[in-house]
Amino acid sequence: MSLMQDYDCVVIGAGVQGSFAAYQLAKQKKKTLLLEQVCQTQTSKYTKAFIPSFQNGTFISPHRQTGLLVMGPEHSGDYQLFKNTLQRNKVPTVILTRDNFPQHIPNVILAEGDGALVDVTAGELFADRALKAVQFQKLGGVIRDNEKVMEINPGPVVKVTTSGGVYQARSVVITAGPWTNKLLAHTGFQLPLEVVKINVCYWKERAPGTYDVKQRFPCFLVTESVETKEHIYGLPSNEYPGLVKICYHMGSKTDPDYRDLQTDKSDIDILKRYVARSMPGLIPEPAVVESCMYTLTPDRHFVLDYHPNYSNIIIGAGFSGHGFKFGPVIGKLLCELCLGEVPSFDVSPFRIRRFQSNTKSAL
Structure with missing residues (x-):
């Protein structure tokens, strides 16, 4: 010592x-x-607190602008929160309709009753x-x-x-x-914290380049779906060529020192059903599964x-x-x-x- x-x-x-x-x-x-x-x-609270940091140059981490597609039941509180927050803060946003959605976002099926918008300023952060x-x-x-x-x-x-x-x-x-x-x-x-293990899944494109950022495919967030009330999010293929990252924004409780012993895959089952229903250009079976942990309040x-x-x-x-x-x-x-x-x-x-x-x- x-x-x-x-x-x-x-x-x-x-x-x-x-x-x-x-x-x-x-x-x-x-x-x-x-x-x-x-x-x-939780968007409104964070936008109000932190949007100035983007504007004054505090946020300078390497990233790539892709836009963020937000989808969810049009009249639900969560979807409306995203929409209202972006509009109130004058973030450049495109509201998509059911008629023009396929033209702007091919190879994604918008669920009946869902609204969709694109925050054109958003992007992917390289950790x-x-x-x-x-x-x-x-x-x-x-x-x-x-x-x-x-x-x-x-x-x-x-x-x-x-x-x-x-x-x-x-x-x-x-x-x-x-x-x-x-x-x-x-x-x-002690704080009231819960640690959960997240399965980080990558899904193979049936035709390479379908969901690539070069094809202007955006990052996306599903606020709620028939499969789950929790968020589902995805990023264009990048980390692994031909593989799209799509994950469930929740996991199962774990001890961080023994997370490999926690093998619950219920989140993967939810994702399989979502990919099969909404992403016809992907094989609905994850090609790569990694993991991370969330610490939840x-x-x-x-x-x-x-x-x-x-x-x-x-x-x-x-x-x-x-x-x-x-x-x-x-x-x-x-x-x-x-x-x-x-x-x-x-x-x-x-x-x-x-x-x-x-x-x-x-x-």
Whole structure:
């Protein structure tokens, strides 16, 4: 075990939120350590809070503009929320009708009673390139991967013990995704978080190029379908040539340390039925199945707040499968909270106090 090392801030978790938080702290000339244990309907609320970041250039992660096709029962609350939010914020949007839908979106069958629109500004974010864009170490930051946090001792100076060292800092930012509550247990506190495993599915085109971005096929979101009340989303073929990514926006409960033991495939069965009904140009059997994890809050909104008992421990958690695209802004907000500054955006909807009786002390 190495000698104790001092930092202004230790960020635990080097995903997109932690990486951008560490970047912002290092940019503020704070001596920052980033720890990682491995090697490297809600639209209205988020649009109001974060749309300025797209407009003023804060959001600069590598992406490709494809447009976003939104489909769902025309008079349902979820579909109307998307439509009204886009229009209220003057986002360039094309409303499709049942008559012109096949002309604009071939090889997709629009369900009876569904509405459809396209946000023409939307696109696909390349996660690996986005993380590489965070030049944290060039600003003097230190990253330690393959170091699992074994203990957190709160206090005016927080001591963090890992599998590879002991560190102390004036403040700690926890952005540990599915492992958030395992870390918070060291501080005697638990958030109402649920971890689920998502099957990430890729579907083979019957004719290569049918759903390719070169053919102007957009990303898409189904707010509700005959198969499920949950969202289904898809991206044009890109990661694997000739394969289209279509996933179910929900999964089954799992322990992040044993997620491979969770083998539920009910979400894949839902997707098979949807693809067979709506995407005639795809073979309705996934060609590749990978996995990821969501960390869900009860209301599916983020947690961006101070620890209720230790103001020098800041928590960014519960991103519920839709936080990655906000990484640059969330990193800035976590940095501001860490420095005791007034946040750039209103974070009151993301405070821990909204859960009240659902939060508890760790046993």
